[in-house]
Amino acid sequence: xxxxxxxxxxxxxxxxxxxxxxxxxxxxxxxxxxxxxxxxxxxxxxxxxxxxxxxxxxxxxxxxxxxxxxxxxxxxxxxxxxxxxxxxxxxxxxxxxxxxxxxxxxxxxxxxxxxxxxxxxxxxxxxxxxxxxxxxxxxxxxxxxxxxxxxxxxxxxxxxxxxxxxxxxxxxxxxxxxxxxxxxxxxxxxxxxxxxxxxxxxxxxxxxxxxxxxxxxxxxxxxxxxxxxxxxxxxxxxxxxxxxxxxxxxxxxxxxxxxxxxxxxxxxxxxxxxxxxxxxxxxxxxxx
Amino acid sequence: xxxxxxxxxxxxxxxxxxxxxxxxxxxxxxxxxxxxxxxxxxxxxxxxxxxxxxxxxxxxxxxxxxxxxxxxxxxxxxxxxxxxxxxxxxxxxxxxxxxxxxxxx
Numbered sequence: 001x002x003x004x005x006x007x008x009x010x011x012x013x014x015x016x017x018x019x020x021x022x023x024x025x026x027x028x029x030x031x032x033x034x035x036x037x038x039x040x041x042x043x044x045x046x047x048x049x050x051x052x053x054x055x056x057x058x059x060x061x062x063x064x065x066x067x068x069x070x071x072x073x074x075x076x077x078x079x080x081x082x083x084x085x086x087x088x089x090x091x092x093x094x095x096x097x098x099x100x101x102x103x104x105x106x107x108x109x110x111x112x113x114x115x116x117x118x119x120x121x122x123x124x125x126x127x128x129x130x131x132x133x134x135x136x137x138x139x140x141x142x143x144x145x146x147x148x149x150x151x152x153x154x155x156x157x158x159x160x161x162x163x164x165x166x167x168x169x170x171x172x173x174x175x176x177x178x179x180x181x182x183x184x185x186x187x188x189x190x191x192x193x194x195x196x197x198x199x200x201x202x203x204x205x206x207x208x209x210x211x212x213x214x215x216x217x218x219x220x221x222x223x224x225x226x227x228x229x230x231x232x233x234x235x236x237x238x239x240x241x242x243x244x245x246x247x248x249x250x251x252x253x254x255x256x257x258x259x260x261x262x263x264x265x266x267x268x269x270x271x272x273x274x275x276x277x278x279x280x281x282x283x284x285x286x287x288x
Numbered sequence: 289x290x291x292x293x294x295x296x297x298x299x300x301x302x303x304x305x306x307x308x309x310x311x312x313x314x315x316x317x318x319x320x321x322x323x324x325x326x327x328x329x330x331x332x333x334x335x336x337x338x339x340x341x342x343x344x345x346x347x348x349x350x351x352x353x354x355x356x357x358x359x360x361x362x363x364x365x366x367x368x369x370x371x372x373x374x375x376x377x378x379x380x381x382x383x384x385x386x387x388x389x390x391x392x393x
Contacts (some may be wrong), residue, residue, distance in 0.1 A: 038392075041392050042392050045392045059368070078310055120390055142296070163345050188391070192387040192388070192390040192391050193383045193387040194379065194383055194387070194390075195338055195379065195380075196340060196341075196388070197340045197341070197342045197372070197375075197376075199379065200375045200391060201387065203390045204390075207390070207392065208390075251341060254340055255339070255340060256339040256340065256341055256344065258337060264337065270297065
């Protein structure tokens, strides 16, 4: 009798332990960094929300959200406003530095058709390297002064490099390295974190409200939003880099922007690019 | 009666003058304390990478008013800046976990 009671007690204890473990597992699993599942859910969210929009059209931002705007975009593409920047970028890209080397010496495949692989995780440094950062590092390594991350020269260079990748699917890799996963997760956290006096996150506009108006503008969906960078914005009357977009987004919600290419911005670009994998590069883009 | 009214008016005028001048004399110190508290809170928000543009603008307005000798106005702006900075700290702290509520899963 005593033995049976003991067995019952042990069984009950084991069952309790198993239940406790089982209840702990789902929350652990929920907190696990899983970029593949994230990207799948991200894409599903937007394709469910906008069933009429073709997947590859999400890269056209607000133009994909509205038929009239889409027609405007098609007309704009006849004489694209970013063309001058593209030509400037091509000329800059091919012009050698004072030491005789050029941008082509800094990049795989001479820098042509590689935009879809940026940003990437650098294993040596343990950090994310964006295309804008790689371009300035290339300049500095060759004795040239770095360009401003928010001005026309950087926009022109990235416009040309994006153009040579047009139509190629975004192809961001996350290596099996805890530092890469941490950078991805930090980028995700930045994307969803509310900031500024207006208490907006990136997601407030680009997940919760794409297709809706904020003042006179139609908000772009987050899916494929980086595939079109850099962009000509009519509002700016000029070109804008990814850095310019991030910093102005912050100030528009009354948050003090961080410095361009600070870790937070590099990480959020990594996150946004990864979840847009498979969608075509469409940069340079044009926006209202 | 008229004399009494005149006296009362004089007393009131003196009291009113006193009411204005007394805080004005002490308000520079009050401004300095309020401004320092606002700056400290804003620096804390900076450590959390979450300063607000409105905090900076209100701090600047406070300084400008103090430079013009308008210490009451400067103190009020500094207190407002401190409140804004503290709100940005609260936001940064609470968002450490709240951001997950917005995540697409």
